[in-house]
Amino acid sequence: PVFDSYFYDEQAFNLHDTAYKPLKQAQAPATPLNIPPLLTPDKVDGDDVYYTVTAQAGATQLLPGEKTKTWGFNASMLGKTVVFERGKTYHMHLVNHLPEVTTFHWHGLEIPGPIEDGGCHAPVYPGEARDVTFKIIQPAATAWLHAHPCPETAYQVWQGLATMAIIHDQEEASLPLPHTYGVDDLPLILQDRNFHAGNQFDYRADYDPDGVQGDTAVINATVNPYFDVTTQRLRLRILNGSNRREYRLHFSDDLTFTQIGSDLSFLPHPVKLKKLMTTCAERQEIVVDFAGYQPGDTVTLYSDDSPLVEFRIHEFTPAGEELPTTLTKIDYPTPDPSLPVKQVVMSGMDETVMIDGKKFQMDRIDYTMPMGKCQLWDITNTNDMNGGMIHPFHMHGCAFEIVSRNGQEPYPFEHGLNDTVAVNPGEHVIIKVYFQVPGVFMYHCHIIEHEDGGMMAQLKVVDPAAPDREYHLLNHM
Ligand code: C2O
Ligand code: CU
Numbered sequence: 001p002v003f004d005s006y007f008y009d010e011q012a013f014n015l016h017d018t019a020y021k022p023l024k025q026a027q028a029p030a031t032p033l034n035i036p037p038l039l040t041p042d043k044v045d046g047d048d049v050y051y052t053v054t055a056q057a058g059a060t061q062l063l064p065g066e067k068t069k070t071w072g073f074n075a076s077m078l079g080k081t082v083v084f085e086r087g088k089t090y091h092m093h094l095v096n097h098l099p100e101v102t103t104f105h106w107h108g109l110e111i112p113g114p115i116e117d118g119g120c121h122a123p124v125y126p127g128e129a130r131d132v133t134f135k136i137i138q139p140a141a142t143a144w145l146h147a148h149p150c151p152e153t154a155y156q157v158w159q160g161l162a163t164m165a166i167i168h169d170q171e172e173a174s175l176p177l178p179h180t181y182g183v184d185d186l187p188l189i190l191q192d193r194n195f196h197a198g199n200q201f202d203y204r205a206d207y208d209p210d211g212v213q214g215d216t217a218v219i220n221a222t223v224n225p226y227f228d229v230t231t232q233r234l235r236l237r238i239l240n241g242s243n244r245r246e247y248r249l250h251f252s253d254d255l256t257f258t259q260i261g262s263d264l265s266f267l268p269h270p271v272k273l274k275k276l277m278t279t280c281a282e283r284q285e286i287v288v289d290f291a292g293y294q295p296g297d298t299v300t301l302y303s304d305d306s307p308l309v310e311f312r313i314h315e316f317t318p319a320g321e322e323l324p325t326t327l328t329k330i331d332y333p334t335p336d337p338s339l340p341v342k343q344v345v346m347s348g349m350d351e352t353v354m355i356d357g358k359k360f361q362m363d364r365i366d367y368t369m370p371m372g373k374c375q376l377w378d379i380t381n382t383n384d385m386n387g388g389m390i391h392p393f394h395m396h397g398c399a400f401e402i403v404s405r406n407g408q409e410p411y412p413f414e415h416g417l418n419d420t421v422a423v424n425p426g427e428h429v430i431i432k433v434y435f436q437v438p439g440v441f442m443y444h445c446h447i448i449e450h451e452d453g454g455m456m457a458q459l460k461v462v463d464p465a466a467p468d469r470e471y472h473l474l475n476h477m
């Protein structure tokens, strides 16, 4: 089947607590899509790889005229793409050249917390650096790195501190999929920004406690991008890197595309779609096939009726093999009967957002669960005021599996592993949670202003085989 629905609660999208802001067409010339360069290791020593990631300030040509003052990781905005391989150990030298404290959060990596994970307990002060080491134990996926200083995450991400992290493994390498970074395997980081006097961002002026939206789409730090297609198939690693905005994606000509991956794995079987809605922090890998097009044709990716990227078709040789009909097998552990179902309630709007009736507190552990045991979590969104809004629920440090939505089957593209799941107003989403690593981890709504506003809690994952350890939790940054 080809699915022709966004699946989510479109009413909630349209109303969005009455504050939805549509995108408008930018007054800027067509510009080649920025392809973030790959970060090169400082050193490789067998299975040990050394990287330096520097948070820095710079200026980016986003609009004609003045450059915009922006922040990035090893770049003026967003960053270089970090590549990991399953089974290797990474030694990360994390440097802060910004005028304020920041952190380096590896969103989607199954690495210990809270220090390696890089949330608010792992600050790096201006002019300082931090070294962390972790091993990549998870399958091929698209993850990302973003700043996570509480409660300044939203501001710092808006300034540009977000970049893609790609995990490779042998299973992925053996699949007949596009594999050439920047040619037929592309990051597509979707963001939106407002431009103020002199082409500058002004986060404080735009502030909205329900999440800041911009009226201009900025894709991979490019306004009005186009991409020259030289292969029949293109694999797009979509990352919704926006503070608040969801995107309702579709192509011109109602072109059918194939979703092959979710946040943290391939889908067991590819899913054919005409429409795809993506909420904050989610990733979707899709393959677009241009077989029906001629050199000189263009295909546009839209969100609603706003163009995001124009694909300009050039001469290409036909792709050989068909896409595989099976991509992976998900063998998620079964829930441990001794563990109760953990309830999580996301409630409120604006300043009143909470998890389980509480606001986030850095030095409070809200829940404890064992490592190496699977537990069901039942996530509810009770915010149905003014039509409500969708809350994308995210957990650090694990890959979860979506079991049901209001007792029904999950959506057809939800059979892979995820770290973020969008919960509609009034909905119960049940997930299976299993941690392979110990530590203190956050879970929260990934509308970043909600997270900064306290719709966030902390989980301690205990290794039953190790003595209980005390974590040094900061109470401010
Ligand atoms: Cu994208 Cu708390 O994370
Ligand atoms: Cu995260």
Ligand code: CU
Binding pocket: 390, 391, 392, 445, 446, 447, 450, 455
């Ligand atoms: Cu939220």
